[in-house]
Amino acid sequence: MSHSPSHLPSAEKLRLESLGILPVLFPTVGVIGLISAFVWGLMTNPMQLAFSYLFAFTVGFTICAGALFWTLLHHALDADWSVLMRRILESIASCFPVLLLLFLPIIFLFSKELWHWMTTDLSEDPLLAWKRPFLNEPFFYIRCGFYLLFFSLAGLLYRNLSMRQDLDGDPRITLRLRHTAYGFIPLFVLCLTFAGFDWLMSLDHHWYSTMWGVYLFAGCAQSSMAILILITNGLVRTGHLKGLFTVEHNHIMGMLLFAFTTFWGYISFSQYFLQWYANIPEETWFFVYRNTGSWYWYSIFLVVGHFFIPFILLLTQPAKRTPWRICSTAVWVVGMHCVDIYWIIMPNLQLQESRHAGHVAATTGFHPHLLDLLALVGVLGILGHTVLWLLSRGSIFPARDPRLRDSLAVTNWL
């Protein structure tokens, strides 16, 4: 390898002063966004707040879950290219304790507003009675706790052991994390799938899709790869990882973003296609509602913006190797991920409003609310601050990982 450096770089600290206003902006925006959303929402429209907050929480949760997935996958496959970026992934994946705290309002304030099955009379709903062994409140809360505890422990375990390796350089930590990953990946899949069932699919408890978990997962992996591209390139722009990060890393991340853009398109089409073909009212209802009124144009925009536009933007090699091009695509992908989560959750708000009012709600179709934005900005601000704080606690890359040399010398052999 002619490119491999003769000596390994030493650990590098995050220089917060080089990040401009970000270290101040994130906590400020986070706290102001959340407080104003809660005060205003609880006073004026608690149900809107409940759904806006679930939307914001889910966006944050999926991005962190994706980061945990990439960390586990890195270890399970003994990957080399991603070593340089792994500390960033580990930091995002270690936000789950914060997400656990952010989930508390959902349990204590919003659960009855969000999940219709919690308040439905069983005698009126035989389908729900049949689902009761699974959809009952105690079991629901136990499951929620289990998911978030598992994600928290997994994220912290991977970050802490990786940080310990920075100190002692023990290669056995790499082996240990690899073997743990084999067990954690199935658990991760189960937790993510059932979290998707519980938090999102059960918003409309008559509807079901067997592809729900993998649909959600596609969005997780895609959006967190886009976030990784943005953070890494942001660090490079502010003078970090000098001489370590190369265009080849951008190329690989771009390829994975492209792959998961295609994967999302494939999965979301398959989910839609099967229900369209089978034409069973309980199943098609989900899509019929999202093709009614202005939701129709919203759904079209989702398909075009979430799949076709990034697919075309990422198709060529220069698109992945030019920093501004890959970064602007990544920004677009993250935005479309929010659009996707919004599309999943928000139609249920109008259904809930209709149920409470006893007739079709006045607001059908796509009606954005300022609370959506406030909650989203609040949650992402808190998470952004957490990631920066975690990153500043140690080296921004695993300086003594045995695979670091391979990661620095990675080439795509064009």
Add this chain to the structure above:
Amino acid sequence: MSQPTSSLFGLGAEFSSAGALLEAAKKIHSLGFRKWDVYSPFPIHGMDHAMGFQRSRVSLFSLIGGCTGLSVAFILIYYTSAINYPLIVQGKPYFALEPSLPIFFELTILLTAFGTVLGLLLLTLLPRLHHPVFNWDRFQRATDDGFFLVLESTDPRFDTTSSRQLLQGIGGLYITEIFQDPEETPNPVRPETSS
């Protein structure tokens, strides 16, 4: 040592290892040779870069194949199910995008693959039954453990004497003139021509 004749194909040299061949290829490319090639038992990482290859044009054939596949799929479905023999199945429209998409996808992929393979064959002038390098019996080791570089006589920079010295200078072994016709090749190769 004979003068270049019309039937001289080129000058072949063997190299001791994949690394030596890679370095030799870089050198030959930097000198501006155009008609030359390397032969090895396995792909060598970075060789296309060392030889100064530009981006392959195969992708153009793939694109043409893909566009053809998509159009064929659309015409096939639309003509058969909406024009020629319209039939209501399960209350679905005669033509709908949903059930067509898998077929669009499959035919696009299939004809992209055909276009790619066809383009590859066209650009590499395959299939080809014989090649002058096979006249060099040492060359058989190109499928086993031999690493070869052949400068072709049609290159404007080719000159039998100076090219031989060049190959010797960059570590070429068993430098041999390769002829178009089997009769003119020294057979077996004389070991004394090695550097």
